[in-house]
Amino acid sequence: MNNLLKTPLFDIYNDYGGKVVDFAGWALPVQFSGIIEEHKAVRNNAGLFDVSHMGEILVFGEQATGFLEYLLANEISSLKKGKIRYAHICNKNGGVVDDILVYKFSMDEYLLVVNASNIEKDYKWIKQHAPKEVFVEDVSRQTAQLALQGPKTVEILSKLTNFNLNSLKYYSFEREVFVLDYKCIISRTGYTGEDGFEIYCAPKDAPDLWRSILEAGKDMGAVPVGLGARDTLRFEACMPLYGHELADDITPLEAGLERYIKLDKSDFIGKDALEEQKNNGIPRMLIGIEMIERGIPRGGYSIIVDGKVIGNVTTGSYCPFVNKNLALALVNTEKLVIKENGEPVVGQEMYVEIREKQIAAKTVITPFYRR
Numbered sequence: 001m002n003n004l005l006k007t008p009l010f011d012i013y014n015d016y017g018g019k020v021v022d023f024a025g026w027a028l029p030v031q032f033s034g035i036i037e038e039h040k041a042v043r044n045n046a047g048l049f050d051v052s053h054m055g056e057i058l059v060f061g062e063q064a065t066g067f068l069e070y071l072l073a074n075e076i077s078s079l080k081k082g083k084i085r086y087a088h089i090c091n092k093n094g095g096v097v098d099d100i101l102v103y104k105f106s107m108d109e110y111l112l113v114v115n116a117s118n119i120e121k122d123y124k125w126i127k128q129h130a131p132k133e134v135f136v137e138d139v140s141r142q143t144a145q146l147a148l149q150g151p152k153t154v155e156i157l158s159k160l161t162n163f164n165l166n167s168l169k170y171y172s173f174e175r176e177v178f179v180l181d182y183k184c185i186i187s188r189t190g191y192t193g194e195d196g197f198e199i200y201c202a203p204k205d206a207p208d209l210w211r212s213i214l215e216a217g218k219d220m221g222a223v224p225v226g227l228g229a230r231d232t233l234r235f236e237a238c239m240p241l242y243g244h245e246l247a248d249d250i251t252p253l254e255a256g257l258e259r260y261i262k263l264d265k266s267d268f269i270g271k272d273a274l275e276e277q278k279n280n281g282i283p284r285m286l287i288g289i290e291m292i293e294r295g296i297p298r299g300g301y302s303i304i305v306d307g308k309v310i311g312n313v314t315t316g317s318y319c320p321f322v323n324k325n326l327a328l329a330l331v332n333t334e335k336l337v338i339k340e341n342g343e344p345v346v347g348q349e350m351y352v353e354i355r356e357k358q359i360a361a362k363t364v365i366t367p368f369y370r371r
Contacts, residue, residue: 001020001022001027004022004025004026004027005025005026005027005053006026006027007026007028007050007052007053007144007206008052008144008203008204008206008207009050009052009144009206009207009210010027011207012207012210012211013029013032013050016032016214016224017032017033018031018032018224018226019031019032019226021227023053023116023227024053024116024117025117026053026116028050028053028226028227029050029224029226029227030226030227030228031226031227031228031229032223032224032225032226033223033224035226035228035229035232035320036229036320037223038223038224038225038226038228038229039229039232039233039236039320039321040320040321041150041221041222041223041225042149042150042192042194042225042229042233043150043194043233043321043369044150044151044221045150045151045152045217045220045221045222045223046148046149046150046151046152046153046156046196046217046220046221046222046223047148047149047150047192047222047223047224047225047229048146048147048148048210048213048214048217048222048223048224048225049146049147049148049149049224049225049226049230050145050146050206050210050224051145051146051147051191051198051230052143052144052145052146052203052206053116054113054114054115054116054140054145055113055114055115055116055118055119055122055123055138055140056111056112056113056114056138056139056140056142056143056145056200057111057112057114057119057122057123057126057136057137057138057139057140058109058110058111058112058135058136058137058139059109059110059111059112059126059130059134059135059136060108060109060110060134060135060137061108061133061134061135062108062133063131063133063134064107064108064109064110064134065077065107065108065110067129067130067131067134068102068110069265069268070129070267070268070269071089071126071129071130071268071269072087072088072089072100072102072268073087073088073089073090073252073260073261073262073268073270073271073274074086074087074088074102074260074261074262075262075265076102076104076110079102079104080104081104081105081106081107082104082172082173082174082175083104083171083172083173084101084102084103084104084171084172084173084187084189085101085102085104085171086099086100086101086102086171086260087099087100087101087102087260088100088246088252088257088260088261089122089125089126089269090251090252090268090269090270090273090274091248091269091270092269092270092272092273093249093270093273094251094252094253094270094273094274094277095247095248095249095250095251095270096242096246096247096248096250096251096252096255097118097121097122097125097248098114098115098118098121098122098242099115099240099242099246099252100112100113100114100115100122101113101189103173103185103187105175111185112126115242117242117243118242119138119140123136123138129269141203142202142203143200143201143202143203144200144201144202144203144205144206145198145199145200145201146198146199146201146206146209146210146213147190147191147192147196147197147198147199148196148197148199148213148217148222149190149191149192149194149195149196149197149225149233150192150194150195150196150222151194151195151371152217152220152221152222153194153195153196153197154166154195155220156213156216156217156220156222157179157197157213157216159216160179160180160212160213160216161177161178161179161180161186162178163177163178163186165186165197168186168187168188168197169188170188170189171187171188171189172187172188173185173186173187173188173189174186174187179199179201179209179212180208180209180212182201182202182205182208182209183201183202184199184200184201184205184209185199185200185201186198186199186200187200191230191233191234191239192230192233192234192237193233193234193236193237193239193367193369193370193371194233194371195371210224231315231317232317232318232319232320235315235317235319235326235328235368236319236320236321236322236326236367236368236369237367237368237369237370238288238328238366238367238368238369239367240255240257241315244299244314244315244328245286245314245315245328245330250284250330251270251273251274251277251282252274253274253277253278253282254277254282254283254284254285254286254330255286255330256285256286256366258278261274263275263278281333282333283332283333284311284330284331284332284333285330285331285333285336285344286314286328286329286330287328287329287331287336287344287363287366288326288327288328288363288364288365288366288367288368289303289313289316289326289327289328289329289350289352289361289362289363289364290324290325290326290361290362290364291324291325291326291327291352291359291360291361292349292360292361292362293359293360293361294325294359295325295352295354295359296316296317296318296325296354297313297316297325297326297327297329297352297354297359297361298313298316298317298354299312299313299314299315299316300312300313301313301316301327301352301353301354302352302353303329303331303350303351303352303353304350304351304352304353304358305335305336305350305351306335308335309353310331310332310334310335310336310350311329311330311331311332312329312330312331313327313328313329313352314327314328314329314330315327315328316328316329316352319368319369321369322368322369324368326364326368327352327361328366336348336363344363345363346362346363346364346365347362347363347364348362348363349361349362350362350363
């Protein structure tokens with residue numbers, strides 16, 4: 001673990017029984033009490049995640065808004081101060097460089113929250129495309145991030161702040177909130193399919209905030225949660241993960257994220273390719289699959305229809321809350337039965353190749369879980 005990057009909370013993982021693994025060059029806890037237990041705690045009560053490995057990049061200057069309109073496929077000019085928008089940085093082929101959150105501080109200043117494995121790549125990409133009037137600063141090492149998720153989060157966090165948490169709507173944030181005596185950014189966002197908050201603070205403040213939040217939530221079933229349950233929670237809610245449902249060679253249209261792509265904008269990187277793909281028919285589609293026979297569909301496993309491989313599982317797992325073996329899969333559309341609205345017919349049978357055996361499965365509605 002000596003060569004791995006560590007968050008400000010690394011030294012206290014052991015106090016909570018954290019089992020640490022290498023995740024994209026970071027030493028992070030895969031679990032504390034157990035993945036299934038942690039997953040169910042978030043669905044029923046609350047869970048606290050260390051997500052300090054995520055990246056934060058400031059973009060500021062008089063032309064910041066115009067630049068982000070060009071950089072990102074979603075619309076930014078209509079975003080109001082104190083609001084957040086999900087967006088994609090696309091390459092010229094329409095593939096995804098990264099999927100990010102955009103926090104609007106002002107007309108001239110934005111915070112981009114990027115995936116941990118893409119921090120360096122994103123920073124270089126943004127700098128490369130920014131005009132000289134726009135300034136780009138990587139503040140990832142100056143920022144720690146905790147995520148408190150689950151139905152009891154308002155009740156728990158309200159014990160530690162005088163700020164009215166219910167005044168924050170979904171995908172809104174407040175820039176200066178005191179939690180205990182620590183100044184934080186608090187946003188009503190998350191990656192679990194539950195209500196909750198993401199808390200940005202100074203690295204030195206993170207350990208005390210972590211302990212205090214868990215102590216405040218102890219009587220309400222709050223637990224520390226690792227990467228394992230973070231993945232099963234986001235997967236159950238069908239939230240895409242970069243490197244799985246999105247990648248340099250997977251477009252947002254193929255991933256079913258057309259609502260975040262504003263093709264009526266004058267221009268953005270990748271617009272021509274995405275427009276062409278939409279007009280000519282999207283060749284691949286992300287679908288939800290449920291196993292009919294016993295077996296867990298893991299990432300990379302082949303999907304077979306009429307004896308022909310039509311695609312692969314992007315993420316697959318046993319889902320603890322819905323109690324099913326499920327998968328998201330990126331497949332060629334030619335063998336899919338498609339409804340008039342462009343969605344796949346529910347119940348189409350297909351096979352997942354698991355250990356050289358074809359195991360029966362069927363298409364199902366996504367997301368698999370909705371609170």
